[in-house]
Amino acid sequence: MRLLTYQTADGPAAAIQVDETLVPADAVDAPASTVRGLLDALDGEGLRELAARAETAEERVPLAEATLCAPIPDAHKIICLGLNYRDHAEENGPGDTGRSEVVRQVRQFAPPSG
DSSP states (O other), rough: EEEEEEEETTEEEEEEEEEEEEEEGGGGSOOOSSSEEEEEEEOOOHHHHHHHHHOOOOEEEEEGGOOOOOTTTTTTTOOOOOTHHHHHHHOOOTTSSHHHHHHHHHHHSSSOOO
């Protein structure tokens, strides 16, 4: 199952991708209208049940016709790790573990505690 956010006339809304279509979350009586809300409200079993309801839903939006948004538009933090790390480690020389760089960048974007 893939959860995503797409643009509707009323603003961004959560949907479940089924093959090459989107099933709006509200079409399957989901407990929330955003991906963040769905992840907060449902555990693993609840998500599986949501996916099963989406499989049989009649209301669908063709994926090719949808305008996709960021999955969680109001993310609190974004953590990115490059897949080309080996090249950077070789540039920085022996002993570079990358850990300090990742931690520094996470602290830069994470909100302060307290």
